[in-house]
Amino acid sequence: MALLEVEDLEVRFYTEDGVVNAVDGVSYRIERGEKFGVVGESGAGKSVTALSVMRLIDNPGQIEGGEIRFKGENLLDMDEEEIRSIRGSEIAMVFQDAQTALNPVYSVGEQIAEAIRLHLGYDDEAARDRTIEMLERVGIPDPADRYSDYPHQFSGGMQQRAVIAMALSCDPDLLICDEPTTALDVTIEAQILELLDELADEFGTAIQLITHDLGVVAETCDRVMVMYAGKPVEKAPVEDIYYDPKMPYTVGLMSSIPRIGDERDRLQTIPGTMPDLIQLPPGCSFHPRCPYAEEVCTQIEPPLVDPETGEPAEGVDAERGAACLAYTGDLQNELGYEVHVEGESHRSAVRDVEEITGGDTDV
Amino acid sequence: MSLRRYVIKRLLMVIPVLFGVSVITFSIMQLVPGDIVDVLLGMDPNADPEAAERLRQELHLDRPIWEQYLLWLAGVLQLDFGFSPITGDVSETIVTRLPATILLGAMGWVIALVLAIPAGVYAAVNKDELADDVSRIAALFGIATPNFWLGLMLLLVFSLWLGWFPSIPPDVSLLHPSMLWYLLLPAITLGTASTALLMRIMRSSMVEELNKEYVRTARAKGLPERTVVLKHVLRNSLISVVTVAALMTASIVDGAVVIEVVFSWPGLGEQLITAIGQRDLLVVQGIVLLVGVSIVIANLLADLVYAWLDPRIRY
Ligand SMILES: Nc1ncnc2c1ncn2[C@@H]1O[C@H](COP(=O)(O)OP(=O)(O)OP(=O)(O)O)[C@@H](O)[C@H]1O
Numbered sequence: 001m002a003l004l005e006v007e008d009l010e011v012r013f014y015t016e017d018g019v020v021n022a023v024d025g026v027s028y029r030i031e032r033g034e035k036f037g038v039v040g041e042s043g044a045g046k047s048v049t050a051l052s053v054m055r056l057i058d059n060p061g062q063i064e065g066g067e068i069r070f071k072g073e074n075l076l077d078m079d080e081e082e083i084r085s086i087r088g089s090e091i092a093m094v095f096q097d098a099q100t101a102l103n104p105v106y107s108v109g110e111q112i113a114e115a116i117r118l119h120l121g122y123d124d125e126a127a128r129d130r131t132i133e134m135l136e137r138v139g140i141p142d143p144a145d146r147y148s149d150y151p152h153q154f155s156g157g158m159q160q161r162a163v164i165a166m167a168l169s170c171d172p173d174l175l176i177c178d179e180p181t182t183a184l185d186v187t188i189e190a191q192i193l194e195l196l197d198e199l200a201d202e203f204g205t206a207i208q209l210i211t212h213d214l215g216v217v218a219e220t221c222d223r224v225m226v227m228y229a230g231k232p233v234e235k236a237p238v239e240d241i242y243y244d245p246k247m248p249y250t251v252g253l254m255s256s257i258p259r260i261g262d263e264r265d266r267l268q269t270i271p272g273t274m275p276d277l278i279q280l281p282p283g284c285s286f287h288p289r290c291p292y293a294e295e296v297c298t299q300i301e302p303p304l305v306d307p308e309t310g311e312p313a314e315g316v317d318a319e320r321g322a323a324c325l326a327y328t329g330d331l332q333n334e335l336g337y338e339v340h341v342e343g344e345s346h347r348s349a350v351r352d353v354e355e356i357t358g359g360d361t362d363v
Numbered sequence: 364m365s366l367r368r369y370v371i372k373r374l375l376m377v378i379p380v381l382f383g384v385s386v387i388t389f390s391i392m393q394l395v396p397g398d399i400v401d402v403l404l405g406m407d408p409n410a411d412p413e414a415a416e417r418l419r420q421e422l423h424l425d426r427p428i429w430e431q432y433l434l435w436l437a438g439v440l441q442l443d444f445g446f447s448p449i450t451g452d453v454s455e456t457i458v459t460r461l462p463a464t465i466l467l468g469a470m471g472w473v474i475a476l477v478l479a480i481p482a483g484v485y486a487a488v489n490k491d492e493l494a495d496d497v498s499r500i501a502a503l504f505g506i507a508t509p510n511f512w513l514g515l516m517l518l519l520v521f522s523l524w525l526g527w528f529p530s531i532p533p534d535v536s537l538l539h540p541s542m543l544w545y546l547l548l549p550a551i552t553l554g555t556a557s558t559a560l561l562m563r564i565m566r567s568s569m570v571e572e573l574n575k576e577y578v579r580t581a582r583a584k585g586l587p588e589r590t591v592v593l594k595h596v597l598r599n600s601l602i603s604v605v606t607v608a609a610l611m612t613a614s615i616v617d618g619a620v621v622i623e624v625v626f627s628w629p630g631l632g633e634q635l636i637t638a639i640g641q642r643d644l645l646v647v648q649g650i651v652l653l654v655g656v657s658i659v660i661a662n663l664l665a666d667l668v669y670a671w672l673d674p675r676i677r678y
């Protein structure tokens with residue numbers, strides 16, 4: 001049994017402008033100790049997926065369908081009490097912006113110790129000791145002195161370290177990191193990712209790492225899910241995503257990774273923006289931006305299938321899947337891109353990967 | 364900056380403000396049209412010329428104005444507010460009246476806070492639900508109802524019709540139970556006047572705080588909702604409530620004046636109205652000064668509470 005199995009998750013937000021299909025039919029699984037990446041542009045539904053796993057979707061949001069099984073038990077069936085005993089103790093979360101994630105009026109130490117007292121039943125002193133130990137573990141100098149500091153006395157990097165200490169303080173089995181480094185500058189980003197990687201290995205914690213940045217995923221994760229407009233559009237082991245991406249959107253994401261050593265501004269982004277989730281375009285929701293789109297892409301919604309065999313790959317256990325009509329036999333032309341990989345492994349060569357040679361059909 | 368340095372700095376800032384208050388209070392006397400001594404003597408043409416001369420001496424009217432001010436200030440600092448030809452020693456008048464007003468004000472405050480904070484929290488947590496709408500309507504009524512009218516209505520219903528309360532204060536000492544019982548109606552009148560506004564501020568500040576990221580972090584830790592709201596959110600929300608509460612001290616004070624008259628409560632407010640009617644200017648001056656100082660002190664206290672609530676202020 002996998003640690004986490006998300007099956008056919010559907011989350012909607014009932015806003016004044018209409019119903020937002022924030023997450024629509026997402027399935028994936030995370031094994032114990034595994035590092036799983038979730039990638040996609042802003043608004044793809046990554047955070048909503050993560051918050052669903054924590055059962056922290058607020059009004060006007062609603063989890064409308066699917067199952068989230070953690071160690072075999074459906075979190076969506078649990079009452080508030082049960083889910084609270086899992087939050088922070090078995091599944092913990094690191095948020096995007098540590099500065100706003102910490103409460104400004106309580107000391108950093110107290111905010112960590114609070115979780116320890118709650119879940120591990122430690123008394124004040126034992127919780128304090130463990131907090132200091134955790135602060136030390138995440139690389140905060142003079143942890144005993146910094147215990148009573150307030151968040152505003154910490155630098156951005158240190159705040160994120162403190163949040164990581166908080167998340168790991170009760171030794172969770174799954175750590176969900178929602179863009180943990182977006183708010184930090186590049187050198188700190190690398191340090192924090194390394195720290196997460198190291199601690200996850202040490203504590204045997206599985207990670208669900210959410211990011212915009214495929215480069216980050218390559219350095220950290222084992223398997224990846226790419227999301228677009230609330231749906232999974234490609235799932236694959238991380239090597240495959242690098243050497244052999246199958247979905248044009250993934251290819252676009254890859255080419256937007258800047259190349260190291262290239263003086264010219266090669267940061268190509270995918271032209272256009274993600275569609276409005278209230279009114280998705282018919283057919284493949286990526287078609288308005290896809291260089292290979294054909295007439296049929298506006299009519300048929302591509303299912304997630306195994307790109308080799310064309311077999312359905314929507315299930316929790318599917319290792320490899322891509323949602324593009326090229327793999328269902330509906331597309332007339334071939335997807336006209338090639339991937340050039342330089343360097344020895346995807347981990348060292350990630351930022352020097354690939355190129356679109358261009359599609360020959362335009363819509 | 365440590366908390367101690369913050370407190371010291373804040374205390375020092377009070378000095379120029381108090382100076383301003385004293386200058387303004389002092390000038391009340393100067394702004395009175397006509398001869399101040401005549402006014403003080405009640406514009407009585409048959410007044411004793413000797414008394415007039417004594418007053419002139421006492422107020423140092425023969426000296427330049429800044430000397431008059433300094434001499435007056437020196438007296439005030441020793442709690443000597445002068446001698447009124449109408450009511451005698453002003454300090455004594457104030458001292459006998461002050462405890463009743465402090466008691467009324469304190470009880471009004473407690474009632475305001477005890478009603479407003481829980482109601483505001485409850486409305487915020489149940490935002491846009493029935494409880495929130497009810498509290499909104501109640502607040503509208505509260506804000507729209509004049510103090511004196513509410514006071515009169517309470518008197519009418521609970522004292523005259525139902526007979527639960529006497530309609531004038533019993534003639535016993537201030538802390539006697541039957542006096543405290545009598546005080547309940549005026550204190551409710553005074554307190555509820557501030558409740559409505561305080562509750563709305565509490566609610567909106569809490570609604571705003573509930574949307575902040577740290578709330579999500581607190582929930583993600585697995586904390587019960589009660590702890591999230593009463594520990595994490597409440598403290599942050601109180602920061603803006605305290606500011607408003609301090610500003611409202613002024614309205615509590617002028618509320619107290621009206622209410623004391625309505626309920627014949629033997630406090631400074633009632634004395635102030637009497638003094639104004641009698642043109643007993645020295646008493647007016649003394650009370651106005653006291654009000655000014657107490658508002659300054661209330662704001663000082665608010666700032667200290669503020670610093671205690673929010674570490675970002677004190678560091
Ligand atoms: N509280 C909310 N109310 C209304 N709509 C929401 C709410 N939260 C999320 N959404 C909608 O759900 C969609 C998915 O949002 P989500 O936050 O999951 O995106 P994301 O992939 O995490 O993007 P980002 O990279 O910007 O964090 C968005 O279109 C957003 O508008």
Ligand code: SF4
Nearest residue numbers: 284287290297324325
């Ligand atoms: S289905 Fe069509 S539009 Fe969608 S990704 Fe494939 S080619 Fe592009």
Ligand SMILES: [Mg+2]
Nearest residue numbers: 046047048178
């Ligand atoms: Mg997000």
